[in-house]
Amino acid sequence: MRHVYECPMRWADLDLLGHVNNVVYADYLQEARVDMLRVHARGPATGALAEALLVVSNQLTYVEPLLFDTRPVFIECWVTEVRAATATLAYEVYRERDGERTVYLRASTVLTPYVFAEERPRRFTPEERAGLEAYLEPVEVEPTPYGEPVHHELGHYPVRVRFSDVDIYGHVNNVKYFEYFQEGRVAVMTRLLEQAPGVERQSVVVAQQDIEYKRPMLFRSEPYDLWTWVSHVGRRSVILEGEIRDPGAPDRLLARGRFVLVFFDTTTGRSTEPSPQLRELYASLV
Structure with a gap:
């Protein structure tokens, strides 16, 4: 069974092209997840999970540009896998008109139940598993093919955490990492x-974003x-990768x-090939 959430849109969600900004979709997914687990909880155990889950990873695939509308956009949310200490949720962001569905985004999130007072993950209880399995629709999710990290000064960006970035547990909210990586990409480009x-x-649009939270x-003030860095330059696309570390413990990967x-x-609203000079510029960072 799939849960459907009516997600209201805001004018501030848009980017310079008039599309919903790629970062905002992660916020939409979070809203849908909380609505499924807490607002429409299948029981006390499921409702409590909304406040007791830590995001392990997010995978977002952008299908069509989403434009502003006073009507809400719909998000289907369901569970594709439940393991001892992790659950994977899938999402589809869409609108329907005259019986036809337009999909704007497909995504998945891996979550783990977490004891925030002790800063450690835990296993699901039988009641929690039963609540999640009511939405189970198994499907296999391909792992993200991360490459080896490349550190150069051109690609360095200092991330300063704002107080509003932090949730009630003192952690930076998972959605904010999308903003941080976006700032890093803009800086290096x-x-x-x-x-x-x-x-x-030349303009670019984001087609895929995958983030792992370590x-x-x-x-903090520091x-x-x-x-x-650039990991691949294609005919019409470029793949960038990134990582966040603590300068006080540089061997410790955060995300x-x-x-x-x-x-x-x-002008055409279509993908295009970059100029040879621009392709060569990106290739210099591979």
């Missing part, structure tokens, strides 16, 4: 183009280190991400 003033800029980030960007022609 801007620096690249500044080094080659003769190379024409250790919690906490609110910044964290975010590193971004890593993989991001597929597609070059985009704003």
Whole structure:
């Protein structure tokens, strides 16, 4: 069985192209998940899970641009796997008109029950498993093919956590990592183009985002280190990867991400090939 959530949209959700910003979708998924587990809880155990789950990973695949509308957008949410200490949820963001569905995003989230007072994961109780299995629709999720990290000064971005980024448990909310990685991508792409003033800029849209959360980030005055690099340059796309580490413990990985960007022609609304000069510029960071 799938749960359906009517997600209200906000004008502030839009980016410069008039599309819902790629980061905002992660917030939509969080809203749908909480609505399924708490607002429409199948029992006390399921309801309590909404406040007792830690996000292990997120995989988001963008299918169509979503434009602003006063009507809500719908999100289907269901469970694809329940293991001893993790559960995987799937989502589909869509609208329907005249019996036809337009899908804007497909995604999955791996979650683990967590004892926040002791900062440790735990196993699901039988009651929690039963509540989740009511939404079970098994499907296999392919793991993200992360590459080896590449650290260079051009790809370094200091992440400063704002107080509003932190949840009631003192951890940076999982949605905020999408913002951090976006800031890192913008920084490295801007620096690249500044080094080659003769190379024409081209718009990009995000086609895929995968993030793994290894250790919690906490609110503090000192910044964290975010590193971004190019792992592949395709004919119409470029893949960037990144990771966040604590400069006080550089061997400790906090999060890593993989991001597929597609070059985009704003006039035709279609993907396009980058110029040879721009492709060469990105290839210099591989």
